Amino acid sequence: MKILSGSKSTDNADGQLAAIAETVWVEGSHRIVAHSHDRAQLIHSLVGNLVVEVEQQAFLLTPETALWIPAQVEHAVFAHDSVHYCSVYISNKIAEDLENGHLDQLRRVYMRPLLQQLAITAAQYSQQDELNEEQTRLLEVLVDQIRSIESCDLVLSLPRDRRLMIIIPKIISHPTLQDDLGSIATDANISIRTTERIFKKETGYSYKQWQQRLILLKAIELLKSGTPVKTIAIELGYQTSSAFIAMFKRIMQLTPSQYIKSLHP
Numbered sequence: 001m002k003i004l005s006g007s008k009s010t011d012n013a014d015g016q017l018a019a020i021a022e023t024v025w026v027e028g029s030h031r032i033v034a035h036s037h038d039r040a041q042l043i044h045s046l047v048g049n050l051v052v053e054v055e056q057q058a059f060l061l062t063p064e065t066a067l068w069i070p071a072q073v074e075h076a077v078f079a080h081d082s083v084h085y086c087s088v089y090i091s092n093k094i095a096e097d098l099e100n101g102h103l104d105q106l107r108r109v110y111m112r113p114l115l116q117q118l119a120i121t122a123a124q125y126s127q128q129d130e131l132n133e134e135q136t137r138l139l140e141v142l143v144d145q146i147r148s149i150e151s152c153d154l155v156l157s158l159p160r161d162r163r164l165m166i167i168i169p170k171i172i173s174h175p176t177l178q179d180d181l182g183s184i185a186t187d188a189n190i191s192i193r194t195t196e197r198i199f200k201k202e203t204g205y206s207y208k209q210w211q212q213r214l215i216l217l218k219a220i221e222l223l224k225s226g227t228p229v230k231t232i233a234i235e236l237g238y239q240t241s242s243a244f245i246a247m248f249k250r251i252m253q254l255t256p257s258q259y260i261k262s263l264h265p
Contacts, residue, residue, distance in 0.1 A: 018143070019088060019089065019143060021086065021120075021125075023084065023085070024085055024087070029080050029081060032077040036073055039089040039090055040089070041069045041090075042090070043077070043086070044087075044119075045083060046084040047084040049061070049079065050078075051079065053076040054069060054073060055073070060155070060217070064112075065108070066111040066155075067107070067108060067155060068109055070105065080173065088122070098147055107149075109152050110152035110154070111149075112149075115146070154217060154220075156213055156214060156217065157204060164198060175218045176235075177211070177215070178237050179211065181207045215236050216252070220259070223259065229241055232256075233245075
């Protein structure tokens with residue numbers, strides 16, 4: 001694992017650094033075993049897919065989604081392929097203030113562009129013993145943005161059944177409508193009925209609902225890279241662009257073009 005950069009802010013009243021940010025680039029698959037932090041952590045992916053296991057659940061983080069993990073909550077982090085991700089650690093005193101509002105529990109949240117850029121910028125203050133006034137203000141804005149983070153149902157739960165965990169990484173890497181329930185059940189050597197039951201119990205969605213949301217996450221990634229809608233539809237297994245657009249709008253309440261415009265108001 002290679003940490004690209006890290007930062008720290010000035011001390012607060014309890015002697016702790018108010019916030020620490022770091023970005024991490026890892027080539028190839030890797031796993032960080034279960035651990036916990038003295039600080040609350042906001043972790044999100046910049047490039048690639050990141051899986052975080054916490055409280056007997058597994059969550060898929062893609063660019064623009066994040067997980068808020070309170071201090072002392074044990075979690076593991078792993079990726080099936082190369083990934084670039086960022087974490088912001090908040091001091092206990094400030095975290096307690098945030099938790100008095102709505103951050104006292106594990107939360108799936110939306111990493112808005114401004115918040116993401118603030119975190120990346122904060123991580124560039126590496127190897128500095130003291131921050132100047134401008135840098136300190138930026139970290140104050142970062143904390144304010146964390147205070148107003150919004151829940152996000154695009155942070156997808158993953159099944160943790162050992163029979164499916166072998167197959168899921170391949171599906172995450174290349175989601176397509178051609179990955180039907182029957183083929184997954186066969187690969188896992190279990191019945192279709194059992195497979196559907198596991199998905200419903202461990203992700204909260206039927207397999208079809210779960211698959212659509214996984215495909216949606218891949219579609220968002222491709223849209224942000226400038227890939228045409230028709231190309232995305234074909235790559236994800238849709239026979240027509242209209243069928244893909246209908247799925248996208250049903251979940252996001254926006255068409256693909258409206259979604260891209262919403263990123264740049």
